[in-house]
Amino acid sequence: DVKVTQSSRYLVKRTGEKVFLECVQDMDHENMFWYRQDPGLGLRLIYFSYDVKMKEKGDIPEGYSVSREKKERFSLILESASTNQTSMYLCASSLGGKNYEQYFGPGTRLTVT
Amino acid sequence: TQLLEQSPQFLSIQEGENLTVYCNSSSVFSSLQWYRQEPGEGPVLLVTVVTGGEVKKLKRLTFQFGDARKDSSLHITAAQPGDTGLYLCAGAKGNTPLVFGKGTRLSVIA
Numbered sequence: 001d002v003k004v005t006q007s008s009r010y011l012v013k014r015t016g017e018k019v020f021l022e023c024v025q026d027m028d029h030e031n032m033f034w035y036r037q038d039p040g041l042g043l044r045l046i047y048f049s050y051d052v053k054m055k056e057k058g059d060i061p062e063g064y065s066v067s068r069e070k071k072e073r074f075s076l077i078l079e080s081a082s083t084n085q086t087s088m089y090l091c092a093s094s095l096g097g098k099n100y101e102q103y104f105g106p107g108t109r110l111t112v113t
Numbered sequence: 114t115q116l117l118e119q120s121p122q123f124l125s126i127q128e129g130e131n132l133t134v135y136c137n138s139s140s141v142f143s144s145l146q147w148y149r150q151e152p153g154e155g156p157v158l159l160v161t162v163v164t165g166g167e168v169k170k171l172k173r174l175t176f177q178f179g180d181a182r183k184d185s186s187l188h189i190t191a192a193q194p195g196d197t198g199l200y201l202c203a204g205a206k207g208n209t210p211l212v213f214g215k216g217t218r219l220s221v222i223a
Contacts, residue, residue, distance in 0.1 A: 004155075033210065042215035043156075043201070058210065090155050100144060100205040104155030 003027070004105035006091055012111045019078040021108050023091030029103075030096030032074035034058075034066060036087040037107075043090065049074055050096065081112045116140050117204055117214035125220040129191050134217040136202035137184045142212075143205050145185045147176055150199040150216075192221045 007022035025032065033048040035058075045058030047066040055066050063085060067075045074093075078085055088109050092102040118137045126132055136145070144163045148156035160169050162178035162185060169176045173196075175188040189196055199218050203211040 040215075043213045045210055048210055092155075098143075100203075100211055101146060101158050101161055102156075102203075102211060103158065104148075107153070107155050109153075 004091060004093055004103050006089075006105040006108050008108050009106060010109050010111075012113065013078075013081050014113055015082060017078075017081050017112075019081050019110065019112075021076040021078075021089055021091075021110070023074045023076070023093075023105055024072055025074075025093040025103070026072065027093070027095075027103075028071065029093035030071075031094040032068065033092040033094075033102065034064075034074065034076045035090045035092065036060070036085075037090055038087050046076065081110075083112050086110060086112045116212045117202055119200075119202060119214035119217050121217060122215070123218050123220075125222065126192055128193055128221055128223050131188070131190050132192055132219070133186055133188045134200055134219070135184070135186050136214055138204060139183065140204070140206065141182050143182070143207070145178055145182070145205070146203045146211070147185070147187055148201040148203065150201060151197075156199075156201055189219075192219075194221045194223050197221050 004025045034046045035043045044060050049055050049068045065077045090107045091105040094102045120135045146161045147159045150156040160176045165180045165182045167178045173190045177186050199216045201216045203213045
């Protein structure tokens with residue numbers, strides 16, 4: 001079974017802090033994704049990566065950056081956390097090519113106070 | 114632009130009832146997936162449909178892809194409390210990431 005793990009289930013940070021969210025997948029998937037999920041807004045894509053050291057902006061990249069130094073690990077960085085970044089953050093991976101099926105981690109509920 | 118519209122947004126039913134939720138678009142997709150998300154967890158893939166008109170069954174769940182590959186439906190027979198969750202559809206187009214609908218939140222009351 002594909003396993004996607006995220007470094008924290010719950011996180012509380014203060015405004016202005018730098019925040020790192022880590023995601024690791026164990027199935028040698030090419031593609032990795034970061035989403036945030038908010039009530040009424042659904043899943044919104046922040047960044048994605050189709051290969052190591054490669055990144056693409058999603059629909060809402062402002063205030064975020066990412067890093068993919070190794071194939072299995074995709075990190076989301078909030079350079080200076082703000083209260084409007086309080087959300088559920090979901091990482092996902094997919095095999096690549098024409099296989100679009102995504103496997104999600106359990107999510108990190110981030111609260112910025 | 115919301116390319117995938119899901120309806121209804123919320124659904125609350127009694128155990129044993131049947132239900133259908135819908136996923137509609139004006140765009141053609143090469144494939145469409147359904148996920149279920151339980152509270153506090155990430156979405157879990159249920160099924161992928163690829164061919165127009167395709168029907169797939171997963172126990173009491175029946176998934177159908179529209180003939181024109183623009184829409185899909187999920188029918189649940191004799192719903193159980195364990196079916197409670199957020200049902201998301203997602204469409205694949207070319208080399209772009211999946212497009213997700215906002216979901217249908219289902220509550221099955223015992």
